[in-house]
Amino acid sequence: MEKIKMTTPLVEMDGDEMTRILWSMIKDELLLPFVDLKTEYYDLGLEHRNETDDQVTADSANATKKYGVAVKCATITPNAARMDEYHLKEMWKSPNGTIRAMLDGTVFRAPIIVKGIEPCVKNWQKPITIARHAYGDVYKAAEMKIPGAGRVELVYTAADGSEIRELVHDFTGAGVVQGQHNLEQSIESFARSCFTYALDVKQDLWFATKDTISKKYDHTFKDIFQEIFDAEYKEAFENAGITYFYTLIDDAVARVMKSEGGYIWACKNYDGDVMSDMVSSAFGSLAMMTSVLVSPQGYYEYEAAHGTVQRHYYKHLAGEETSTNSVATIFAWTGALRKRGELDQNQALFAFADKLEQACIQTIENGSMTKDLALITSIENPTVLNSQDFIRAIRKTLEGML
Ligand code: NAP
Ligand code: MG
Numbered sequence: 001m002e003k004i005k006m007t008t009p010l011v012e013m014d015g016d017e018m019t020r021i022l023w024s025m026i027k028d029e030l031l032l033p034f035v036d037l038k039t040e041y042y043d044l045g046l047e048h049r050n051e052t053d054d055q056v057t058a059d060s061a062n063a064t065k066k067y068g069v070a071v072k073c074a075t076i077t078p079n080a081a082r083m084d085e086y087h088l089k090e091m092w093k094s095p096n097g098t099i100r101a102m103l104d105g106t107v108f109r110a111p112i113i114v115k116g117i118e119p120c121v122k123n124w125q126k127p128i129t130i131a132r133h134a135y136g137d138v139y140k141a142a143e144m145k146i147p148g149a150g151r152v153e154l155v156y157t158a159a160d161g162s163e164i165r166e167l168v169h170d171f172t173g174a175g176v177v178q179g180q181h182n183l184e185q186s187i188e189s190f191a192r193s194c195f196t197y198a199l200d201v202k203q204d205l206w207f208a209t210k211d212t213i214s215k216k217y218d219h220t221f222k223d224i225f226q227e228i229f230d231a232e233y234k235e236a237f238e239n240a241g242i243t244y245f246y247t248l249i250d251d252a253v254a255r256v257m258k259s260e261g262g263y264i265w266a267c268k269n270y271d272g273d274v275m276s277d278m279v280s281s282a283f284g285s286l287a288m289m290t291s292v293l294v295s296p297q298g299y300y301e302y303e304a305a306h307g308t309v310q311r312h313y314y315k316h317l318a319g320e321e322t323s324t325n326s327v328a329t330i331f332a333w334t335g336a337l338r339k340r341g342e343l344d345q346n347q348a349l350f351a352f353a354d355k356l357e358q359a360c361i362q363t364i365e366n367g368s369m370t371k372d373l374a375l376i377t378s379i380e381n382p383t384v385l386n387s388q389d390f391i392r393a394i395r396k397t398l399e400g401m402l
Contacts, residue, residue: 001402003036004348010336011063011301012039013095015073016046017308018387021316022326023073025388026333029395030356034402035337035349040067044095046076046086057095061102064299068343071336072099072303073329096293096303103295104186106131106193108264109276109305110290111283112331114364116379120282126262128279131197132272133190136182139269146175154179180217184224191225192296194266195233195244200294204243207266208252221268222246280305287325287372292335302335304328312387323371324387327360330394359398368393 014023031037042060049056064070076082077094100107110129111119146152152168168177198205207225209218229237229244237244247255249271256265267275280289289305305328312322334353341350364373367382370390374382385393 001034003034004352005036005346006038006340006349007344007346008067008340009038009040010340011060011067011070012041013044013060013070013072013075013301014041015044015075015308017074017076017310017313018316018322018324019074019304019306019308019329020045021313022324022329022387022391025391026326026330029391030330030398031333033395034352034398039071044073044075046078046082046088046092049075049092049095050086050088053089054092054098057092057098058102061099064099064103064301065297068299069336069339070299070301071332072096072301073332074304074306074308076308099301100134100293103293103297103299103301104189105134105293105295105299105301106190106197107134108197108292108294109280111280112288112290112327112361113283114288114361116365116377117284117288117373118378119284121257123258123260124282125260127283128256128259128261129201129203129264130272130276130279131190131194131264131266132276133187133267133269134272135186135190135269137180137269138178140181142179144177146171146177148174152177182217182220184220187221187224188228189296190266191228192232193294194225194264195229195237196296196298197292197294198242198244198264199233199236199240201264202240202242204245204263205266206245206247206252206255206263208247208249208271209268210249212248218268225266284376285325285372287328287370289328290331290335291328300336300339302332302339304332316387322387323384323390325370325372326387326391327364330360331357355401356394356398359394359401362401363390363394363397366397 014020040063042056044057044060075095078088078091083091108129108131110127113127149172151170154166154168156164194205209221211219211222280286286306291303291305293301309324312324316322334357338350338353341353367379368385369377369382371384374384
């Protein structure tokens with residue numbers, strides 16, 4: 001078989017630990033034999049980030065702006081323990097945070113649905129994608145413990161020195177207080193990323209806040225979404241046959257539980273934090289979850305939702321067998337290849353991405369899987385494979401399909 005040609009390179013961001021091991025296995029077994037793979041390679045492994053004073057992370061984000069599509073391996077976010085382990089010059093920031101800030105993007109997470117790994121919620125037939133706003137609110141709040149009786153006010157001082165004051169509370173005893181903020185520009189980017197992504201995958205978009213109670217803060221989110229939708233996306237949504245739907249957050253939660261899935265649920269920062277854990281655990285496993293960062297300009301960065309699977313890596317280093325699930329990392333590649341195929345009108349590349357995803361799903365549905373899935377599957381007597389053999393089994397299924 002002749003290898004599929006690529007015209008534009010993908011930005012390839014390599015990473016750390018067990019996922020770095022899986023990364024090269026995936027390339028060797030599932031990509032290089034079939035695709036004349038073109039990538040611009042950036043090594044975001046912690047050692048190389050340290051050597052380059054983290055310049056490589058910024059370079060990889062800039063390359064994503066240049067080419068439009070990137071695929072990223074999971075990376076270590078350094079903490080005190082990693083400082084010693086890797087002899088770091090500095091506690092480098094989370095690469096995901098750096099890239100997200102540079103691309104001004106929103107992260108969309110969706111479960112990979114497989115027969116035999118059923119969601120706890122019986123009626124969820126299709127994936128529910130969570131889009132979490134990643135700026136502000138409680139994550140950038142100022143907080144204070146109020147020791148006793150006294151007045152708390154919000155004070156805005158304009159550049160000209162004029163003030164606006166708002167009473168928070170006249171305390172008669174001890175208590176707590178919190179000041180949150182967000183930026184119109186960030187909310188606008190969030191809205192555009194959500195509308196862009198909904199059009200891309202042709203799914204309805206839901207958005208919910210508590211605007212009836214939070215008449216200024218949450219209402220601003222609601223208004224910005226509606227204004228941008230009406231001005232820039234309404235027609236495209238109609239043409240695509242999809243809808244934008246706004247409701248209250250509590251109504252949204254009730255509807256989500258009763259729904260059959262198949263839509264994108266845009267969430268404010270805290271709601272997204274909480275709801276994405278609920279949705280992903282109800283669907284089965286972080287290893288069966290795709291994740292893509294979409295910028296309002298339409299740059300895409302695909303990755304797995306899980307981390308570097310450190311515990312498995314230490315087993316691997318000790319020469320023990322591992323059974324690490326590579327599906328989410330494979331889907332990061334297929335997501336990026338499909339998007340590249342779409343942008344370059346490369347039908348063969350597009351079709352290959354679909355086939356490779358089907359091969360993963362079929363392999364599991366035929367009863368061959370890694371240990372994490374074997375523990376939760378309803379398939380009887382599954383065959384538990386090690387990390388490498390699972391990838392080889394997918395290759396066999398794929399070759400059968402091609
Ligand atoms: P993790 O890598 O997500 O793994 C936590 C546990 O979840 C694993 O020990 C394993 O459970 C299970 N698991 C996760 N992915 C799996 C897979 N593909 N196959 C099978 N089991 C899987 O989280 P962590 O170990 O807490 O974090 C390790 C490093 O990842 C940290 O340095 C963190 O900074 C980084 N991280 C990176 C990203 C990212 O780059 N996007 C995201 C999160 C964390 P068992 O041990 O029970 O088998
Ligand atoms: Mg969380």
